[in-house]
Amino acid sequence: MESRMRDVRGMTVGVGTEPCLSAGPRWGPHPAVLHLDIDAFFASVEQLRQPALQGRPVIVGSGVAASASYEARAYGIRAGTSLAEARRLCPEAVVLPGHAPTYRAFAEHVFDLAAELAPNLETFLDDALLDLTGTERVHGHLIRAAAELRRRIREETGLSVSLGLATNRMVARMVTRLAKPGGFAWLRPGGEATFVARRPIEELLGIGPTRAALLREMGVTRVEDLRVFPPARLRELFGEIGLLLAARAWGRETRAVAAAEMPRSIRRETSFDEPEADASVLEGMLHYLSDRAAGQARSLGIEPRGLRVHLRWADGGGVARQATLDQRGATTEVLFAAARELLAALFVRRMGVRNLGVEIARFRPSAGPQLALFDAEGESESAGARAGRLDHVVDLLRAQFGFRALMRGPSLELMDRLPSDASGFVLRTPCLTR
């Protein structure tokens, strides 16, 4: 077992696979956030399911790589690399479509183990944030407790995880990068500003490719370069998030673990084995995808204001349309009705469709279904309220018996065409991305 310490601009960052040797003093009363990231998640699960894949380059995805094993990464393949490019870079790579319910089951097992350590846990698709603040009296030395968690995950699931421990969630995520793959890094309290200073600007939370490109044009390549800008100037450049970036450039992040996080968008899409030109099948799939997206939004207590439908033709061309949802309490049926209108406007060529997707965005907290101002005479509740109640009951049933327990509307068109399991239809390319 290797153990090493790395010094970053005068601040000590421990990095090792056996931290017990170098864990140093206890964490003390400082905030403690542990970031847990499952290494090459989907590809690793496939290597576990099929031992013949171990040691071989494995890619999971369709159209683009959703996950690449470390053997595939050695060829320059990353999540997001197109499969055509991936095959060019590594012709011997094994490409698999993936199976989302299996990955979800593995992730739940990992997160269940993590929950034993952290009273406050925030989970994502393949990573999690654990708030360990104040738990040292329960668990003993935090660094050793985290190392023990990593060992248990490996033993019980076979998966390798990387860990990063710091005083806030942003720095913990950045520290995890130093530990990948399969390692554990930690940054002791007080070292945040110095640590983040030399990191590439792209690593700062809130800096995506567009903002990074703009900043690099301005000569900002490292996080410390951002500090010369007054917060007001960053707000002019990037809006309200500019103020957050000003604080983050000094390693400060105030958002708590498990704070309700509103996603930017929820996307559900799939491709078809053969280009699909049957309008009833496309409508059925659109309804199914809308139902899944709307159900996910309801489970988070949010409702969308924006809707986008996109499709890719058999010849590779792609089109998309979007609409604003005016009605509050967007139910599955409201969402589907709007999506169907968009699809009708898009589906204008005499050609099959290779890929279909629904994306909802611009969320706000859910206010429940909106009551109509004038109900039809004799009706005790509006159609919107009824649809909202129906969604609620459907969600309860599916939570208890699985998504397939209750299929409805045009989705039924798919019953004889697609295989299904308890989680719903087995799509050719389920949405594997966040």
Place this chain on the structure above:
Amino acid sequence: MRWETLDEPIKVRADFQGGDVSPLAFKRGTNRIRVVRVNTHWVDRDGRRARYYFSVTAESGDVYQLCFDAGDLTWRAECVMYEG
């Protein structure tokens, strides 16, 4: 490399000791297939019934995915993995 769907009921001899379940052998038609290795296992708890999945390597070297439904206590061979 591909998975071929089987989705067929099977009879399984399994070890249920220690709160864990582990398949030891199963019968497909008249063929009795011995499990030489459980590669991995996972539990799908979507819905009320838990389903226990196993990726197992048979004596022949084939890799099967088996499923035990804890609701009706039945086993199924879901698929088999082929090279090529």
